Amino acid sequence: GFATLDHHRAERVGYPEVIYCEHKTTPQVAAIFKALAVKGHNVLATRISKEAAEAVLNDFPSARYNPLGRTVALYQGIQKETPHKIAIVSAGTSDLNVVEEAYETVLCFGNRVDKIVDVGVAGIHRLFNKLELIREARVIIVVAGMEGALASVLGGLVDKPVIAVPTSVGYGASFNGLSALLTMLNSCASGITVVNIDNGFGAAYAASQINQL
Amino acid sequence: GFATLDHHRAERVGYPEVIYCEHKTTPQVAAIFKALAVKGHNVLATRISKEAAEAVLNDFPSARYNPLGRTVALYQGIQKETPHKIAIVSAGTSDLNVVEEAYETVLCFGNRVDKIVDVGVAGIHRLFNKLELIREARVIIVVAGMEGALASVLGGLVDKPVIAVPTSVGYGASFNGLSALLTMLNSCASGITVVNIDNGFGAAYAASQINQL
Amino acid sequence: GFATLDHHRAERVGYPEVIYCEHKTTPQVAAIFKALAVKGHNVLATRISKEAAEAVLNDFPSARYNPLGRTVALYQGIQKETPHKIAIVSAGTSDLNVVEEAYETVLCFGNRVDKIVDVGVAGIHRLFNKLELIREARVIIVVAGMEGALASVLGGLVDKPVIAVPTSVGYGASFNGLSALLTMLNSCASGITVVNIDNGFGAAYAASQINQL
Amino acid sequence: GFATLDHHRAERVGYPEVIYCEHKTTPQVAAIFKALAVKGHNVLATRISKEAAEAVLNDFPSARYNPLGRTVALYQGIQKETPHKIAIVSAGTSDLNVVEEAYETVLCFGNRVDKIVDVGVAGIHRLFNKLELIREARVIIVVAGMEGALASVLGGLVDKPVIAVPTSVGYGASFNGLSALLTMLNSCASGITVVNIDNGFGAAYAASQINQL
Amino acid sequence: GFATLDHHRAERVGYPEVIYCEHKTTPQVAAIFKALAVKGHNVLATRISKEAAEAVLNDFPSARYNPLGRTVALYQGIQKETPHKIAIVSAGTSDLNVVEEAYETVLCFGNRVDKIVDVGVAGIHRLFNKLELIREARVIIVVAGMEGALASVLGGLVDKPVIAVPTSVGYGASFNGLSALLTMLNSCASGITVVNIDNGFGAAYAASQINQL
Amino acid sequence: GFATLDHHRAERVGYPEVIYCEHKTTPQVAAIFKALAVKGHNVLATRISKEAAEAVLNDFPSARYNPLGRTVALYQGIQKETPHKIAIVSAGTSDLNVVEEAYETVLCFGNRVDKIVDVGVAGIHRLFNKLELIREARVIIVVAGMEGALASVLGGLVDKPVIAVPTSVGYGASFNGLSALLTMLNSCASGITVVNIDNGFGAAYAASQINQL
Amino acid sequence: GFATLDHHRAERVGYPEVIYCEHKTTPQVAAIFKALAVKGHNVLATRISKEAAEAVLNDFPSARYNPLGRTVALYQGIQKETPHKIAIVSAGTSDLNVVEEAYETVLCFGNRVDKIVDVGVAGIHRLFNKLELIREARVIIVVAGMEGALASVLGGLVDKPVIAVPTSVGYGASFNGLSALLTMLNSCASGITVVNIDNGFGAAYAASQINQL
Amino acid sequence: GFATLDHHRAERVGYPEVIYCEHKTTPQVAAIFKALAVKGHNVLATRISKEAAEAVLNDFPSARYNPLGRTVALYQGIQKETPHKIAIVSAGTSDLNVVEEAYETVLCFGNRVDKIVDVGVAGIHRLFNKLELIREARVIIVVAGMEGALASVLGGLVDKPVIAVPTSVGYGASFNGLSALLTMLNSCASGITVVNIDNGFGAAYAASQINQL
C-alpha cells in the first residue's frame, strides 16, 4: 500500500494515466505502470530514470522511451487526434529536455503539435521567420531559461493563449530558473500564464485542456 | 509624447483598449482615456485612483466606476456576449478587489461570468455547495491569498483550465503574496497556470482568450 | 569527549533516548548508541546511514531498522501503550520517508498510531474516504511537500490539534520545501502548528507530548 | 453577499466565533459581529482597528476592547473554565501586542491562563525566577522577536507542548520576523511547534485545543 | 564638518560635480551646491526633493529643475558637445523618471542624446520603427521595469555597448525591480552590462565615459 | 508590570543602563528612564522619538539629546575616561545617524573617541589622509552603507580589532542594508566582526568592552 | 535540427563565432564547432568540458585549449590587433578561471590585453603598485568574489569604463556570488557596470565593443 | 605568477602566515606553503584537503595536521604564549570542525585556549556547569548551528567580548547556516559580534587580536 492510485483522471476518456517518477524507486515505477496499463488506457511516465525506463520497456516493448524528455509513453487502442495544433516554442538548445517532456505529453493526450526550437531573442529574426507557423496553433507553449524574454516577445505578437515554462538553464544570478520565472510572471504582454520551473508536463496538460475545449 | 499608444490590440474586433493607471498622473490617465474613447472602442482603465476615476467620469458620465476593483469601464456600441461562461472563485472576503478587477475585465471583453466568493478551504463544504455552478464554466479563475490552497483543491475537482491568481492578502510569512504564489506554482493538481500576485486583469485576459477560442 | 550527553530527557520515564545521526561518523553513532542502551532505556536513532545502521544492528541484533525512515529503534523492558491514537496523514508516495521517521518516533514513545498515506488534495475524495479513521485520533500529523495544501484542507475538517510537516519533495519553485513551509505557516485553517522541513521526528515528539497529556 | 459565513466552528460547543478584521471595512466588521452575536455565542474580533472597535462597542457596550491586543470580545451566557492552565511567556516589552492577542483568545475560549512577560534570554535569571509558575501550565505559548532564542531555552526546560510565536519586533536583519521564525523552526529543543509571525491568535487556538483534550 | 567633499572628480575637466541628495537635508543640499558652484564648474544634483530644489533655485535662478527626473543642473561656462550620440530607450511611460535622470546626466556631461520612450516588447513593432535612430548612437542606455525584456531584444539588434537600467516599476513578483535586474543580468544577448535598480545616473555616467573615449 | 527590568548589567560598575525605545510608548520610556535614573547610574536611551526625548528632558533638564543619533544620555556622578581611544570611521554623510548612535554610546560608557566621517572608498585618498589618526585607536568601528567596501579596505590597513556596522543607506539592490551586511561578512580582510544593520549601539557596546579590557 | 545557428554576429567582420557549451553534449559541441569553423571565421568555445575540448582538438589540432578558462579558440586568417588595451584585474588566486575566460575572449576578439591578478583589497598596496599599468588601458575588467570590494576601490581610482564581474568564490554568506554581485551593483564609485556572476565572457564581450569604438 | 603573496601580515612578529586552500590545487598549496615556511615564520593552512595535507606533511614532517579542523600548522622558532585565555564554546557535536579550525588558529597565533563543547541550549544545565571556566577567558568564541541560540544565552551571562560563529549544521529551514547567522545578528544580548557562516578562522583571528591588546 505505498500508493493510493487516483483513478479520477482516468474517467476522462482518452486521457492517459500519468506517473511522476522523480521520487519513486524502479520497482515502484514498474509496478504502478503495470497496474495502470492493465486497464487498457494510455500510460505516460515522466521524469523517469534510464534504469526505470528500461524496466518498463522490458514489460512493455512497444512503449516509446524519450531519453531527452525523460518519458516513457504506452499507446493502447485508437489514439484521438485534435483538429487544432499546439505550438511548442523554445529559446535555446539547452531547453530541449523540457521541450521534449511537453512534446511527449501533448502527443500522448492526442494533440497535433509543432516544435519550433532555438529561436531566442538574442537573434530575434529567427523567431520572425517562424511566426506564421506559430500563429497556426490554437495554444502556444513557450519554453525559455536564462532571462526568459522570449515569452514576452511572443506574447506581444500572437493572439492566442500563451503558457510560459521557465527553465533552470543558466548560471549565477539565474538562480536555477528563478530569473526566468520572475520574467514570465511580470510579463507586460497580457494573457501569459506561467507554470513551475522546468514543468513541461504541466504546461502541456493545460495546453491540451485548452486545445480540446 | 509621454506615450507611444499601442493600437495593436484594437485590431482584435470588440476587444477594449486597456489603460494600466498605476504609475500615471491623473491628467495622463484622462488624456489617454479620451484618446482611446474617441475611436469608438470600449475602454477599460485598471488600477485607477479615486481622483483619476472622477476625472474620467467627468468626461464620460456613462462610464462605470468600480471602486473595489479600481476600474473604470466605458462601453460603446453593441457589446458581444459569449456563449460560454467564466467562473471567478475566491477564498476570502479580503480577496475581493482582485476578484472585482478580474470581473470587470472579463465583462468588458464580452464574456458571461459567475462570481463565487468566500469559499476558502478552511470550510471546504462551502466550495462543494458551489461545485455544480463552477463546473458550468468553460474556464475558471481562482483567486486566493494567504496559503492559496483553494487553487489545488479546485484544480483536482474540475476538468477545465484553471488560472490561479495569488493575492497579497495575509501577513508575516505570507511575504505579500509570495506564499500563495509558490503554492500555486507547485500545485500537484495538473493543468493549473499562474499569473502575477494580485493580477486579476491578466488572469481575466487569458481566461477571455480561452473562452472565446 | 566529543559529546556531553544530555540525560535530561531520560528522566521522563519510558521516553526513549534519541540520537540525531546526520553529522556523526559511524563509530560516533555506535558508541553513543551503546552508551545509552546500557542504561536500559529504549533508544531511537534518526537520520542514520545504512552503514551506521548496520554497525548498530551488529551490536544489538534485536533492534529494528527502518531504511525508508532512516531510523533504528531498540526496545527494552515493557513498552507502554497510550489509550489514544495519533494519525499520520500524507499527501503523496514521495513523502514516505518523512512519514516513516514520524511513525517510528511515535511508536517508540509508546503511542498507538494510524498511517493514512497518498491522500493529497489533487484527488480529494481519497481524503474524504479516510476522514472517519483520521477523526478517531487525538492528534494529527500532516506530511506534505510541493504546495502542502493538505494541511489546510485537513485542518478545516477536524477538531483536533494538527501538526504540519512540510517536506522537501518537489522541484523548481518548491525551493526544497520552502513552498510547503510557507503554505502551512499561512494556513487559514486555525490551530495548525508547523515544524521544520522534513522534521518528522519533531512533529512526532510534539504529537506524543500532546497525546500523553 | 460579501461573505459566506462559516458556521462550521460554531458546532464546537462553547467556542466563540472569531472575526479576522485586518482587510475589512468598519461597516463590514460591525455587520458580521452583529450577525454572529445574535446567535447567542461568544464573539471575538482580532486585528480590529480603533474605529471598528468603537463601532462594535457602540452596538455592544458590554464587549471588552483590548487596544494593545487589538481585540474585542463579547461574552454571552456562562463562561466555561478549564481545570488546566495555559502559560504565555514573552521575551520583551515590545512583544506585548502579540501577547495580548493570544491572551484574549485563550481567555475567550474558556481557558485559565498566566502571563509571564519580559523574561528574554539576555537576562536569563528572569526566566528561572518564573520557571515554577510556567511548569504549572499544561501548554506553553512562547512569544519572542529579534532572535527568538527564548523558545529554545524554554523548550529545553519544560516537559509540556511548547507553541512558539515569532514576532516582527526588531530591525535590520530581523527582516520583519523572519529571523525569529527561522530560529524557532530550527530549534534544537524537541517538541516545539511554530505558527506564523505575529500570529498570537493561531497559537492560542492550538493551545486551547490541546488544553481541552 | 558633515561632509568630506571629494574634489577628485573635478580633476576630470568638464565633468560636473554631482550631489546625491537622497539622505541629505535641504540645508545640507543647498550648502554643498553653493560650495561646488562657487568653483565655476557645472553642478548636478540628483534625487533632489521639491523642497531642496526650490532652495537651490532660489540661490541659482538660472539652474534647471527637472521634477520628473528629480534633478537640478547648473551650467556655467561653455558647454562641450560630443560628436557622438547616446540613445536612451525605455519600455514604458512609468519608467520616465529614470529616463529623465539619465537624460539630465548625459546632457550635463556634454553629450548629444536621443530619447526613445515607450517602446517595450509587448508591442515590438514600436521598437523596430525606431531602430534606425537607435543605431545612430555610439552607446545605448535601456531602461525597463516589470520583466525588463527590452534589454535582451535590443541587445540582439544592435552592435554597440548596451547599458541596462532595471526600474522598480511593477508590482507583486517584480519585487521592486528584482525581476528586471535578474532578467538583465541573465540576458542571452552578449555585451549587456547592468547598473543598480533605478540608477539612471550611473548608467548615464558610464555611457558618457564610453561616448567620450 | 509591562517590564521586568534587568538589573544584571548594572552590576558592571560604571556602565549605564540602556533603554531601547523603538517599540515603546512615550509614557513607557519616561517611566523606565525615571526608574533607572533614580538609582544614581548613568542612563542612555536609544532609538528615541522626538516626543519621548522631550518628555525625558522635561524630567531631566541636564540630560543630553542627540537628535541625529536619536539618543538621550543622562550623566550622573563622576564619568570614567579610558586611557585608550575608539575610532568611529564612516563612508558617507548619509551614515551619520548610525555614527552618532555609536558615538553617544561609547562616550556614555566612558571611552575616549575620534570620529572620522565621509571617507568612503569612492575617493580613497580621503581615508589615507586620516590613517594615522585611525591607527591611534585601540578598536575601530566602521560604518558604511551601499556596498560597504570601506570595512574591507580599512581592515587590510590596520592591526586592531575592526567592528563593522552595515547601514540601510542605499536603494534598489542594496535591499535596505543587506548588500553592506553581506560585504562585511565576506570580507577577505581577516579579523573583521559584524553587527546588525544600523546597529551603532551594538558595535559601540562591543568596542567599549574591548577598549576596557 | 537541435540548433538554429545565429549567423547574425558573424556579419561583424573579424568577430569570432562563440559556442556556449555548458548544457551541450560532446557530439553537439563538436558538430557546431565544425559547422562554424568551416566558414573560415575564428571560433571560440566557452564553458567547455575536458572531454569536449579533446574532441574539438582532435578535429582542429591547431586550436588552443585553456583548461583553467575552459575555452577552446581557433584562429583562422589574419588576426586584427587593437591600438588600445584592455586590463583584466582580479582580487585573488581563486578567481583565475573567470579571469582566463575573459582573457581568451578579449584576445580572440583581437584586443591587446594586460592581466593583473591577486591584488585584492585585503592588501591594497598590491593594487597601488599596479595602478600605472592599469591606467594605460582604455577599458578595465574587474574580477572579484567574496565581498567584491575591489571594483569600488578601483572605480574610484581610474577614469575609464569599469566592467565588474562578481565570482562565485567564497562560502557561507557569499551565497555563491550574490554578495559580490550586490557589492558591485551598489558601488558608490560612479560608472561601474556589472555582468552576471562568473560571466567572464560577457564582460570581455562588452569591453571589446568599447575598446574598438 | 598565480599569486601575489601578501607579506603585509608577516610584519607583525610572531603571527603565522595563513593559506586559505579552498579553491587552490594541491601543487599550488604545496608551493605557497614552502614559499612561506622558508622565511622562518609559522605557517597555517586552513580548509586543506586530505590530499594537499599529505603533500605538505611530506615536505614538512613536523607540521601538525588536524583532519577535523582541516588545518595544517607548522611551528618554527619559539612560540609566544599569552597570559590571557580564549574560550571556544560550542553547541553540538556537529559543530566540531568549525571549533577545531578556530582552535588551531588561536593556538597558532600564540594564545592559551579552553574548548567547551556540546553545551547547547536544549540542555542548558550543561552550559551552567561550565560557566566558571568560561568566565576565566578574556574573549569568548561561540560556535553554533541550527538556531544558534547559544550565542544569545551566553552573551547575557558573561561580561567579555563574545564573537559568534554560525555554522551550516542543520537542515530544511536552517538554509545552510542562514538561520543561525540571523539569530546571532539579531541577538538581544548586547556586545555580540558575528563572522561569516563556518568562519572559525575569522573568529579566531579577531579573538586573538583582542586577547593580545
Ligand SMILES: Nc1ncnc2c1ncn2[C@@H]1O[C@H](COP(=O)(O)O)[C@@H](O)[C@H]1O
Ligand atoms: N513532470 C511532472 N511535473 C509535475 N507533475 C507531474 C509530472 N508528471 C506527472 N505529474 C502529476 O503527478 C501526478 C502523479 O503523482 P504521483 O501520485 O506521485 O504518481 C500525476 O497525476 C500528474 O498530475
Ligand SMILES: Nc1ncnc2c1ncn2[C@@H]1O[C@H](COP(=O)(O)O)[C@@H](O)[C@H]1O
Ligand atoms: N539601538 C539598540 N539596538 C539594539 N539593542 C539595543 C539598542 N539599544 C538598547 N539595546 C539593548 O536592548 C536592551 C533593552 O531592551 P528592553 O528591555 O526592550 O528595553 C538593552 O539592555 C540593550 O542591551
Ligand SMILES: Nc1ncnc2c1ncn2[C@@H]1O[C@H](COP(=O)(O)O)[C@@H](O)[C@H]1O
Ligand atoms: N560563458 C558564457 N556566458 C554567457 N553567455 C555566453 C558564454 N559563452 C557564449 N555565450 C553566448 O551564448 C551564445 C551561444 O549560445 P548557444 O546558441 O547556446 O550556443 C553566444 O553567441 C554567446 O553570445
Ligand SMILES: Nc1ncnc2c1ncn2[C@@H]1O[C@H](COP(=O)(O)O)[C@@H](O)[C@H]1O
Ligand atoms: N578558513 C578561512 N576562512 C576565511 N578566510 C581565511 C581562512 N583561512 C585563511 N583565510 C584568509 O585568507 C588569506 C589567504 O588568502 P589567499 O591569498 O587566497 O591564500 C589569509 O591571509 C587569511 O586572511
Ligand SMILES: [Mg+2]
Ligand atoms: Mg542557440
Ligand SMILES: [Mg+2]
Ligand atoms: Mg471568509
Ligand SMILES: [Mg+2]
Ligand atoms: Mg500519488
Ligand SMILES: [Mg+2]
Ligand atoms: Mg526588556
Ligand SMILES: [Mg+2]
Ligand atoms: Mg506603454
Ligand SMILES: [Mg+2]
Ligand atoms: Mg560623501
Ligand SMILES: [Mg+2]
Ligand atoms: Mg591571495
Ligand SMILES: [Mg+2]
Ligand atoms: Mg549534543
